[in-house]
Amino acid sequence: MIGVKGIMAFLFIKTQPKNRQVPVEDEISRMKGVLHLYEVLGEYDMCVHVHAETREELSNLLYNISTVEGVKEITTIIISKRIK
Amino acid sequence: MPDLDEIDKKILLLLKDNARMSLTDIAKKVGLSVMGVKNRIRKLEEKGIIEGYSANINLSRLGYDIMAFVEISVEARVRREVAEALQKRKEVVELYEVTGTCDFMAKIVVRNMEELREFLAITLAKMEGIISTQTLLIIRNYRIKFDKLL
Known part of the structure; x- marks a missing residue:
């Protein structure tokens, strides 16, 4: 049981050029459905925890994020169960 | 490829969009009599095209x-x-045997993420011989027109 109706996911995002990182973070953090946003180390530049009521809402959110200038790549990991 | 003329193709496209369209409306759109349309639809059915x-x-x-x-x-x-086991599951609404990186592609319909997880982590995990699964959530459906195939 994930505890919330709808779909929760982590979006792992790569940005380019790297000086777009902060504006990208600002823009994404204001979007409806974004619960948490983390800057991360490693292969990706940020991790966004999102919630969408419906599949279409998730699709729209992905579209909105993917069209932010500086977002190069998004990998979506759907949460199937919140354990803790 | 069976021999279809332009009127047959129009009829097929109209019925694909709305199978309940009346013969009168179809007749008006394709410029034939109602009987003419009826006969063509019957032939399309007999040939197994519909x-x-x-x-x-x-x-x-x-x-x-x-x-x-x-x-x-x-x-x-x-x-x-x-x-056989997958075909019996109510969650599986379409099932294809495929070539490539996996053996089957199943379309799953469930009420919520909890049911999806149950299907993946319990139902599939219990099936003997399954090596791996990869789940692709459908987030938007696009309606594809196939006019160009006709």
């Missing part, structure tokens, strides 16, 4: 909010058994 008529049911309205494709790789020895 296999049947069905309603498009909006599963979301019935509470089935989650749809996903699950790519399933299985051990070759249990291929048939897995296919």
Whole structure:
């Protein structure tokens, strides 16, 4: 049981050029459905925890994020169960 | 490829969009008599080009909010058994045996993420011979027109 109706996911995002990182973070953090946003180390530049009521809402959110200038790549990991 | 003229193609496209369109409306749109349209539809049915008529049911309205494709790789020895078991599951609404990086592609419809998880982590995990699965959540459906195929 994930505890919330709808779909929760982590979006792992790569940005380019790297000086777009902060504006990208600002823009994404204001979007409806974004619960948490983390800057991360490693292969990706940020991790966004999102919630969408419906599949279409998730699709729209992905579209909105993917069209932010500086977002190069998004990998979506759907949460199937919140354990803790 | 059976011999279809432009009128047959128009009739097929009209019925594909709305199988309940009246013969009178179809006749007006293609410029034939009602009887002419009726005969053509009968021939298309006899040739098996029109296999049947069905309603498009909006599963979301019935509470089935989650749809996903699950790519399933299985051990070759249990291929048939897995296919039979998957066909019996109510969550599996379409099932294809495919070539490439997996053996089966199943379209799954469930009410919520909890049911999806249960299907993946319990139902599939219990099936003998399944090597791996990859789940692709469907987040938007596009309506594809196939006018160009005709």
